[in-house]
Amino acid sequence: MATEKKTRIVLIGTGAVGSSYAFALLNNNLADELVLIDVNEKKAEGDAIDLNHGLPFSAPMKIWKGDYADCRDADLVVITAGSNQAPGETRLDLLQKNIGIFKTIVSNVMENGFNGIFVIATNPVDVLTYATWKFSGLPHDRVIGSGTILDTARFRFLLGQHFNVDPRNVHAYIIGEHGDTELAVWSKADIGGRPVLDLFKKEGGDHAAKMDQIFTDVRDAAYQIINLKGATYYGIAMGLVRLTRAILRNENSILTVSTLANGSYGLDDVCIGLPAVVNRQGIREIIELDLDEKEKALLAKSADVLKNSLKNVANYF
Template identity: 35%
Template sequence: MMTTTVKALMTHVAPGLHSTRCTNKVSVIGAGTVGTAIAFSLLAQNITSELVLIDKNESLARGEMLDIQHATMYLNSPQISSSSDYATTHDSKIVIVTAGSQNVGAGKIECTARQNTDIFKEIIPKVVTQSPDCILIIVSQPVDIMTYIAWKLSDLPPYRVIGAGTILDSARFRYLIAQRLEVEPSTCQAFIIGEYGRKSVPVWSAVSVSGVRLREVNPNLGTDDDPEDWQEIHKQVVESNIEVCKLKHAGSWGMALSISRLVRAITEDLRECFPISTHIKGCRHGVDKDVFLSLPCIIGSSGVVNIVRQNLSDLEKDMIQKSADYMNELQKKLMDR
């Protein structure tokens, strides 16, 4: 109901104004450190004009919402809401899932996957019921497995189910290479693909600077025979998330900025390339199993528009295949429970 103050302040002229559907509504499932950082990043960069924060702890979600809401005059006054009720997410363009345990230390991947699969069985059907046309972005760990689980539970086409995958690790990889070369990261092309974590694949064969492949300059780049030990950069990337968690308990801002860039590519149909976890069965690298691993993908308004066909070395292809085999076996255990 319109108050007297509102009536006095404004003349209402647009019929059905309050029922107009927002075309870039984003819902974030999970109001923990990562989910809240993503929500703030989306709003601060004016990527969405309507955001919903969902958490089973409704008080936590409301507290985070109010903390942001009180400063909306500095955020172009977006519409922000919070709830534990998934009906609030109705007609979301994008739903970002951060809910669940993030504990994926050594020997804990399978345990965390089992815990988060149970959580996904509860939340994914609710999400899709409210937003059947949405694009899912999965951030929960272990991200490749959970992206597959979300795909199976949602019954969405695979191009509309995206995992964060190696998007942040690739950014770290590019940054560290640029730092060693003393150039801006934007001048480098470098990707980490495959399985997130220690078994990820640094694509040394394709690292380039301003179009020059570094292996044309240093044929041993990234190999055991490299006297300059460029392999150390990949080790730093893998260990960096562990170090961040030790220093500040949980990483959040790097992932938040990465996911925000991904969301913008969807809402604005930018056709930008990101290394994200996607369904790779039948791709060029010989994988014949229903698994989600990171490959460079062109992202637009429909989700994954294209998967880039990289020319990988035999070693890189073998690493991808081994990860696919491992993922496939673990997925069977989780879905057969």
């Protein structure tokens, strides 16, 4: 009798984001096997032991500290390794620190016969998603960054809070760079089929100021959290699990991930956060929203910022 294929996730990086993702995975029954890899082998081993002790309260899963050879049979390789964002530091400031780390990691993964899907969460996520695509040689639709998945969640939460509605019933996107040049797609935001712009106008008062404050709170959320507790990890861990589910369960879900814009929105040769259909093959297609003129200009500006960052590390490609 043929042995049934096991679903395997390899997690590279067991810092705050990686270990939070591993814990969230344990609670969501999405994979049969979870392999933990970290330059700090003791940390990876400790996490594996700790997570295994939770198995009596969860679904069966095999969890162990592994190495790059385990990537050969992996369905997903999720990378959260790299330097963290320090107080006062932008995500793009991390680029020089992390691109060399990524070249080593991705080369090690590919040298061991990996043929699955990469999921990237390390910042600056858009540039590192592009770098992973280049370093791996895989089709671009199988290299997915977490993009603005968390920014979109923050946006929906704050809109839900403002209008006293379950955030799962808020349909609104943050797109562009996962960083300072991201933008809110106000023109397409709705709650229960009602345009958010109309809901704000119905409230009366200075609705433009309210909208600006909500967007500012979304864009600058990471800075606030880093100042308060040193790092953000729970929200992005949940976002990564949501992306993992969309891939492994072949959901064809629409998520604002970082993916190669190959002509979409008039953009080319840049990975950037856009709504895309995600399934077991990776990115099925990018959803092109009918943006207003201001939104188009902001998205183009965001892409230009990312392209300029890529020029600073062009020697790596």
